[in-house]
Every structure is written in structure tokens, then in C-alpha cells.
Amino acid sequence: MENRNKPEPDKAIEADNDRNIANSPKDHIPGWGIDANPENDPTYPMKNWNGADYQRFNYDKPTQQPIDVEVLHSIERPGVSRVFGTSTPPTGISGAIRRWAFKYSESTYLHWVPLVLADRVNVIEGYIDDLKHGIVPNPFAERGWQAEWKYNRKSLVKNVAIGVAIAGAAVLIMKQQNKKKKRYVM
Amino acid sequence: MLAMNFRGPFRVRADRNRPYPEIKHPQDAIVRVTRSCICGSDLHLYHGLVPDTRVGMTFGHEFTGVVEELGSAVTNLKVGDHVMVPFNIACGACPFCQQQLFGNCHESNPQATAVAGIYGYSHTAGGYDGGQAEYVRVPYANVGPTIIPQGMDLDDAVLLTDVVPTGYQAAEMGGIQKGDTVVVFGAGPVGIMAAKCAWLFGAGRVIVIDHIDYRLEFVRNYAQCEAYNFKELGDVVVFLKKTTGWFGADVCIDAVGCDAAGDAFQSLVGRKLPLTGGSATALHWAINSVKKGGIVSIVGVYGPLDTLVPIGNVVNKGITIRANQASVKRLLPTLIDHVMSGRLNPKAIISHRLPLEEVAEGYHIFSAKRDNCIKPVLIPPHARA
CATH class of the missing domain: 3.90.180.10 (Medium-chain alcohol dehydrogenases, catalytic domain)
Structure with missing residues (x-):
């Protein structure tokens, strides 16, 4: 049986349907708005209610910033905002992952998890890019370990010593295993 | 440049x-x-x-x-x-x-x-x-x-x-009434400012919870408040209930966000892996430490992924949550x-x-x-x- 109250999704998306009291079924619903209380506003004072919700399609939008770099935009909005940042447009493999992620809404893990993955891939791309430009990354300086040397020297020395000891032990074990393998092969 | x-x-x-x-x-x-x-x-x-x-x-x-x-x-x-x-x-x-x-x-x-x-x-x-x-x-x-x-x-x-507007808005969103007990989770710069600003709204008692002793010492002096190291308290929520006559604080402020320490599971899934929008330990404590009908104000930053909070307690206690960027x-x-x-x-x-x-x-x-x-x-x- 046909459900006459079933809304049609395409019609529901029309902007005129939103916040349009004139089109609302207020005349057919007994008691419509009888308990509305403007004082019941937990958003005050963060939100200075001025009725703008009812005018929200008609505001004077600022001039559009020229889109001269690739800007990914959320599919939860119709296009790019009037201004945007131009830092680090998507490039390389991480850029491809980001473009894929932006096919999904902010409401899904398919959006956010690939972006986190892209960030990690981007770190490797950053190393390659540095080397391409003749920059040898200095992880000690970039991690601010000069400050660690200044303020937490004892612990830094201890941690480095532990790291060296573990790495040394791992190398020794691997060498011994390689020797054993060679014996069996012969 | x-x-x-x-x-x-x-x-x-x-x-x-x-x-x-x-x-x-x-x-x-x-x-x-x-x-x-x-x-x-x-x-x-x-x-x-x-x-x-x-x-x-x-x-x-x-x-x-x-x-x-x-x-x-x-x-x-x-x-x-x-x-x-x-x-x-x-x-x-x-x-x-x-x-x-x-x-x-x-x-x-x-x-x-x-x-x-x-x-x-x-x-x-x-x-x-x-x-x-x-x-x-x-x-x-x-x-x-x-x-x-x-x-x-x-x-x-x-x-x-x-930092000042964020701390101030944290207190403002708490809807603090004169004499209220306000608990601020986090003694970082925002938590310090939130504690200081809580007095401007008429708080009767301000308590700050953190685990970094030098910051607790600083906030005690700067914001003239009580400050406790959660590592020394055992169960933070029980401590806060006890110290508020077993009712809970009137207002709790989360000034920590996604990097919160204090709970191994939250830290694992929120900070190490990370599978959630962050470690929500401070927010978890805020919800459980506030009184029934109390207000939780959130200015701590979380990632966009889902976050582990006891939402059932929010409903059952009738808590109002207010949050925003300043x-x-x-x-x-x-x-x-x-x-x-x-x-x-x-x-x-x-x-x-x-x-x-x-x-x-x-x-x-x-x-x-x-x-x-x-x-x-x-x-x-x-x-x-």
C-alpha cells in the first residue's frame, strides 16, 4: 500500500522547505507553538539569537577567493568556502588518498581514517622531498632534543644507552642466527 | 622568510x-x-x-x-x-x-x-x-x-x-551561579585561566585536577584555588563526590581534551593507536563528577572520530553539556x-x-x-x- 506521508527525498532537499514557517503544517496541528518559550535557550550567551536562522539563505556572501590551487571540500557543503587556506595542497600518494577520503562525509570513518593514513604517508614523502631539495633531515634537531639535553640530560643519556643496548643485542642475535643458517646450508 | x-x-x-x-x-x-x-x-x-x-x-x-x-x-x-x-x-x-x-x-x-x-x-x-x-x-x-x-x-x-577567551568561555558556559563549586580538569594554560575566570562568575569553590605537580602549584597560587594530583587521589570521582558532600560538583570543566592521561584504555585507543577522537578521560571524569542536573563545559579539543564517554550517565543525571570553540x-x-x-x-x-x-x-x-x-x-x- 502506498504511504502518502512518506517524504520524497528530492523535495526535502529544496532550500525553501527549511525554516519556512509559512509552509509548515501549523494550521493543521492542534496547539502548534503553544509552549514555545524564547527564554528556553541553553545556548545563551554564546549565541546571540537574532532571528538569523530564518534568514540564513539570504546573507551577503563575501567575494569568492580565486581558486588557484587544488582545494578539497567537504561533501557536506555545496562548494568551497569564500576564503580558504592555500598551504600545502594535496600531492603525491598522500594527496591521492586525501582525494579519495573527501568522497565521503565527515560523518564516516571512510573520511577520517584515510586522512590519518595520508598524514603518515605524507611524512615519508616529506623525507623524500627534503632529500630532493638537498636537505638532510635532522631528527635530533627537529625533535628539539637540544632542550632535552639541557633540561633532562640524565634521562636522555639513559634512554639513548638503553636504545643502543637493545639495537646492539638485536644485531648480535641476528648475526648469530645468520651464522647458524650458513652452517646448515654447508 | x-x-x-x-x-x-x-x-x-x-x-x-x-x-x-x-x-x-x-x-x-x-x-x-x-x-x-x-x-x-x-x-x-x-x-x-x-x-x-x-x-x-x-x-x-x-x-x-x-x-x-x-x-x-x-x-x-x-x-x-x-x-x-x-x-x-x-x-x-x-x-x-x-x-x-x-x-x-x-x-x-x-x-x-x-x-x-x-x-x-x-x-x-x-x-x-x-x-x-x-x-x-x-x-x-x-x-x-x-x-x-x-x-x-x-x-x-x-x-x-x-587562551584567555577560551578559559573565560569555559567558565561562562558552565553557567556558574554565586557559591557554586567548580571543578576544572587540566592545569594547562586554558585550565589555569578557566579556574581564574570561574571567580569572576561568582564561584564559591574552585578545584583543579591534574597530575603535573609544578602546574598544580602554579594554579594554586595564580588562581587562589584548591588543586589536586589525581595520581594521589585513588578514584578521582569518589574523591570529588566526597569533597562535595557526596552530591558532585555544580559545574565541571574539561580543559584537557584528546591528550588526557589517567586511564590506560582511553590512552591506548585515543592516543596511541588512535582509534577514537582522543583520550576522553577528563570528560569521562567530568560527567561522572558533576551533580545531577549539573553542567559540563567542554573546551578541550577532540578529534572528529567518535569518543568514549559515558553518555548514559549524561541522560540519567540530567546533565547539560555546553561546548564550543571560544x-x-x-x-x-x-x-x-x-x-x-x-x-x-x-x-x-x-x-x-x-x-x-x-x-x-x-x-x-x-x-x-x-x-x-x-x-x-x-x-x-x-x-x-
Whole structure:
């Protein structure tokens, strides 16, 4: 049986349907708005209610910033905002992952998890890019370990010593295993 | 020009070859930075917890500077004005800005609809380069930048761009009534300011919870409040119930966000892996420590993924949750008055003043909490003369 109250999704998306009291079924619903209380506003004072919700399609939008770099935009909005940042447009493999992620809404893990993955891939791309430009990354300086040397020297020395000891032990074990393998092969 | 350059989690450097910013829009300004802070929320980026944080970006959303260049449509500023720049990038025209929700502007962030554009805060917040640099592009310059009042200390001014408004709004959102007991989770810069500002709303008792002793000592003195190390309390929620006559606090404020310590499981899924929007330990404690019908105010930053909180208790206790990014522009007139009249002394929380060239050390000191760090400020070379 046909459900006459079933809304049609395409019609529901029309902007005129939103916040349009004139089109609302207020005349057919007994008691419509009888308990509305403007004082019941937990958003005050963060939100200075001025009725703008009812005018929200008609505001004077600022001039559009020229889109001269690739800007990914959320599919939860119709296009790019009037201004945007131009830092680090998507490039390389991480850029491809980001473009894929932006096919999904902010409401899904398919959006956010690939972006986190892209960030990690981007770190490797950053190393390659540095080397391409003749920059040898200095992880000690970039991690601010000069400050660690200044303020937490004892612990830094201890941690480095532990790291060296573990790495040394791992190398020794691997060498011994390689020797054993060679014996069996012969 | 010289600017901070993000290279990956826990790796940043001072880069002398960053491009000078350009006017991209008629309402843009170019500002020569005079002070720039490292914010606690910058550490979430630094720790790799905010999705779409791209290598090569410059962070920094708390800064002051001198106007160097103006776009053709900027009428509220002139070249040479010394301004404080709110961290929210806001158009001033959209319905949200019209309602003074400047942190929720609809025309400054194409990448995510949940938040307005923020300087130097990943592409999830619009992809803008930030103020940990010699120069920075400031969009919608008619709206955000505010001329620093004569006689105001530059160190006070730079803290009015984020940490003071955020702490103040945390207290404001708590709906504090005279005599209320307010618990602030987190004794970082925002928690310290929230505790201080809670008195301005008439709190009767202010309690701060953290696990870093030197910060607890600082907040005890700076905000004249009680401060406890949660590692010494056993069960934090039981302690807070006991100390409030077994009812719970009237207001709880989460000033920690996604990097919270104190719960191994939350830390594992929220910080180490990370599978959620962050470690929600502070928020979990806030919900469980507030009284029935109480208010939880959240200014701690979380990632966009789902977060583990006891939402059932929110319903059963009838808790009101209020949260937002601080609406800096809305709060500035009030806060300027508080600073100029001596009721607030923000610059007292600055523990480290570092040259911009030492940005990597600054991040490490703040992140690892070395040398009793509370709040580091970076000073570009031209502002040191």
C-alpha cells in the first residue's frame, strides 16, 4: 500500500522547505507553538539569537577567493568556502588518498581514517622531498632534543644507552642466527 | 622568510626558506608577527592526533602583529596598526557570525563543516598557514584583528587571542551561579585561566585536577584555588563526590581534551593507536563528577572520530553539556576591560620566551613539560630588536 506521508527525498532537499514557517503544517496541528518559550535557550550567551536562522539563505556572501590551487571540500557543503587556506595542497600518494577520503562525509570513518593514513604517508614523502631539495633531515634537531639535553640530560643519556643496548643485542642475535643458517646450508 | 615547518609527529623545524604570504582576497591583510604562542592544542597537531595535518604546514593560531599590507576591501585597519588576531577566521556575515558564533563561521573552512577556519590548525580547520612565522596572511581582516589598546602589554595582548577567551568561555558556559563549586580538569594554560575566570562568575569553590605537580602549584597560587594530583587521589570521582558532600560538583570543566592521561584504555585507543577522537578521560571524569542536573563545559579539543564517554550517565543525571570553540571576537571587549583594570593578569602564565628560531625546542619543552613549562611564546627576529 502506498504511504502518502512518506517524504520524497528530492523535495526535502529544496532550500525553501527549511525554516519556512509559512509552509509548515501549523494550521493543521492542534496547539502548534503553544509552549514555545524564547527564554528556553541553553545556548545563551554564546549565541546571540537574532532571528538569523530564518534568514540564513539570504546573507551577503563575501567575494569568492580565486581558486588557484587544488582545494578539497567537504561533501557536506555545496562548494568551497569564500576564503580558504592555500598551504600545502594535496600531492603525491598522500594527496591521492586525501582525494579519495573527501568522497565521503565527515560523518564516516571512510573520511577520517584515510586522512590519518595520508598524514603518515605524507611524512615519508616529506623525507623524500627534503632529500630532493638537498636537505638532510635532522631528527635530533627537529625533535628539539637540544632542550632535552639541557633540561633532562640524565634521562636522555639513559634512554639513548638503553636504545643502543637493545639495537646492539638485536644485531648480535641476528648475526648469530645468520651464522647458524650458513652452517646448515654447508 | 623564517617560519615553523611541520615535518611529522614530534618533528618541526625553523625554516628560513618559507614563501612570504600573499594577499589572496580583497579582505586579506598581511601581518608582521610580533608575538606567537605555542598553544596546548598545537600539541595535538604536534602529536599527530588531528587528521589532515600536512607536512610543510606552519602552525600558530595565537599571535599579534603589525599590519604590513591590506587588500582592497579592508576598511577597518591601516598599515602600521598593531593588532591581536583572534584564532577564529570569521567572515562576520554568515548567520553564525551574525549570532556572534565566530568560532562557527560558515565561510572560512571548506574542508570541514564542524569548525570555522583556524590559523595553522591543519586542513581540517581550513588549511591556513599560521603565525609561528615572521609574516602571516590574515583573511577577513575587517572582522577579526583588533587594535591593541594603548598601554596594554604585548604579552597580555597575545594571550587574548585564544587562551584567555577560551578559559573565560569555559567558565561562562558552565553557567556558574554565586557559591557554586567548580571543578576544572587540566592545569594547562586554558585550565589555569578557566579556574581564574570561574571567580569572576561568582564561584564559591574552585578545584583543579591534574597530575603535573609544578602546574598544580602554579594554579594554586595564580588562581587562589584548591588543586589536586589525581595520581594521589585513588578514584578521582569518589574523591570529588566526597569533597562535595557526596552530591558532585555544580559545574565541571574539561580543559584537557584528546591528550588526557589517567586511564590506560582511553590512552591506548585515543592516543596511541588512535582509534577514537582522543583520550576522553577528563570528560569521562567530568560527567561522572558533576551533580545531577549539573553542567559540563567542554573546551578541550577532540578529534572528529567518535569518543568514549559515558553518555548514559549524561541522560540519567540530567546533565547539560555546553561546548564550543571560544568566540574570541565576542569576548574581547569584556576581556580587554578585565586586563586593563587588573582583574586578569594573563602574562603571568608565560614561562618561556624563545626566539622563533628555537621553535623545535619550544615544542619539545612544552610537550614533555620540561623546565616547569606553563606557556611558551615565540618571538620573531625583527620583534626582538
